[in-house]
Amino acid sequence: MKVGVFGLGYVGTVTAACLAREGHQVIGTDINADKVETVNRGYSPVLEDGVDRLVRDAVRLERLRATTDQAEAISSSDVSLICVGTPSRENGSLDLDPVRTVVEQIAKALGQRREPHTVVMRSTVLPGTTREVVGPVLEGLSGRRLGADLNLCFTPEFLREGASVRDFFDPPKTVIGEWAPGHGDAVAELFSGLSAPLFRTTLEEAESVKYADNAFHALKITFANELGNFCKARGVDSHRVMDVFCHDTKLNLSPAYLKPGYAFGGSCLPKDLRALVYDARQADLPMRLFEAVLRSNEEQVQRALDFVRASGARRIGVLGLAFKAGTDDLRESPLVELVESLLGKGFDLSVFDRHVSIGQLVGSNRQYIDREIPHLAQLMRESLEDVVADSELLIVGNRDPIFEPVVRDALASRRVLDLVRLFDDVEELGENYHGICW
Ligand SMILES: NC(=O)c1ccc[n+]([C@@H]2O[C@H](COP(=O)([O-])OP(=O)(O)OC[C@H]3O[C@@H](n4cnc5c(N)ncnc54)[C@H](O)[C@@H]3O)[C@@H](O)[C@H]2O)c1
The missing domain is CATH 3.40.50.720 (NAD(P)-binding Rossmann-like Domain)
Incomplete structure (x- = not known):
């Protein structure tokens, strides 16, 4: 397929290089001319294991090139993957300016063409953003209606920096959130080479999955650290504890207890959490996570x-x-x-x-x-x-x-x-x- 990748940071560069490796014709864009030039010289603008070689091979085989001209990228592609940054503002809110800017550029360029096109958000955005922010800008500035020949999707990226090329080819799952059923057909085809389970969802479900994943990963790390602090204070080897803990794939590392519902209770969970928090306090150890729970x-x-x-x-x-x-x-x-x-x-x-x-x-x-x-x-x-x-x-x-x-x-x-x-x-x-x- 002919693919445009907008934003050549970690996600964009890895996505562009890996899709080119899969045989697709990829054009990357960035507002940073240095990054564009770096790619065109056959180097990766980001440091990631394995990506330099992929970029070099793809550029040499003329499957990957880069430009600062968004319109050129649109005119050379059937699918646009938006991979620009969505950084935090000072107050914690998400800065959507880069997304808005790139969608405006894509929409204007799409207005010049009549060919079918699929726009895919890969940048992490809050539920509702793709439908309420991206969709209206796309329709408003392109003069085209979402539907028949203009499709909109949100397909989150699950790569981890440091292992991103491996994660790209072997992701835990592929999730395609669709503006309406059928909008994700081109993306499904684009990622059909990956063996990961495929989930086709609404836009909002896919956007939420990404936040659920990252919130859970952060929670796991904090859980392990807080429990580790407690074990250390009590002279217990936390790694040996967690080895046993992780072995339990029935109740611990499993879908158990992960469906939203009502408060927990019973004769054990509240009592034991309170005891843990109280005992840690005696050792001057705050247990913020467990207190918050x-x-x-x-x-x-x-x-x-x-x-x-x-x-x-x-x-x-x-x-x-x-x-x-x-x-x-x-x-x-x-x-x-x-x-x-x-x-x-x-x-x-x-x-x-x-x-x-x-x-x-x-x-x-x-x-x-x-x-x-x-x-x-x-x-x-x-x-x-x-x-x-x-x-x-x-x-x-x-x-x-x-x-x-x-x-x-x-x-x-x-x-x-x-x-x-x-x-x-x-x-x-x-x-x-x-x-x-x-
Ligand atoms: N880094 C990760 O591991 C990771 C993993 C999953 C999802 N994500 C999400 O993916 C998105 C991108 O993350 P990243 O780490 O690759 O960001 P990044 O900051 O490394 O890269 C973003 C790139 O977009 C470019 N850009 C900005 N405006 C542009 C425009 N109008 N046109 C073209 N390019 C433009 C920037 O110059 C920059 O090179 C974020 O929403 C992030 O939350 C990141």
Whole structure:
């Protein structure tokens, strides 16, 4: 394919050199004339393992050249990859000026042509930017409509500096966010040589994936460092700990616990995090991440409460009281906390959880209820159907499978706040179906 690469920094240079290596005809552009000249002399303007040789070979084979003239790049390509920088401003916001400028240049050049073209954002931008900033500029200045022969995509780059050529050819995934279905066909073809799993999504999903990835990587590093600080203070070898930790691909390095829903609770997580934070404090060791985790978790309960208050409903049915289905353990259940708060605010509540029968509870579980929520027993109902019938708003608190058909039916006539997202076909379920973080 004929490809224009806009911005010859780390991402642009590696992308241009690797696509040329794959046999595509690539033209790179940059506002920095030195970078352009460097490429045309057969050298890479960035220091990256393996990229110099790729640039040299590609230039020699006349598969790669560079220019400062955007219009020339557009007239020589079918696909434009935008790889300009999106640096931080002083206040942390994203500086979109380079993106706006390059999109304006591309749009004007596209206005001079009628051939089909696909514009692909590779620069990291916040959800909504490609549709709300890039799209209108493209249409406005080119005089062309997005659709039939002008396509718009966001395809994030997952390379790591230092290993970027390797990462380009062996990425963890390829994600193509599309303005509308079909817009990503040319990009899919461009990257069809890569064996990575391909995901075609909306623009906003693809933009968000990039932020999810980077936020998670940053979180992992900070998690490891904070835990390492703690281990060191306690004379424990953190690397040996993390070797064992990483071996667990069932619960630790796995999809477990990674779907947005409701607050964590139960008899272990809150207690153990608090103990860790307290113990570290005794060693004058701040545990900022873990402290923030506890605070953030409390706020998640507050979000559910806010939703219910804003809904205007007074009669609330709660389906599931234990923090997960199949247990009768109510200790530190964030659902109990929610029920308590709602009760305190004067809501009319009824609760169903077939695994929690107050009469049968014993031991620390029973003590917890007697101490924390002695009036809970009066709210419990024996019949799921009665709870649904009596409520204006239903709150789904755990994944008991018997909830699914009942909630699906109930959606026809009442609102549901599903804290666990029982269903995936959210679009089909209409305006009555809500979550607090999905
Ligand atoms: N560096 C990485 O490892 C990495 C990985 C994934 C994603 N990203 C994202 O990719 C984007 C680019 O990152 P980078 O590290 O390659 O940036 P960079 O600063 O190294 O390169 C950006 C290049 O764009 C050029 N440029 C600016 N305006 C231009 C214009 N109007 N026309 C043509 N060229 C123009 C600049 O001169 C510069 O050479 C950023 O959004 C970044 O967040 C970077």
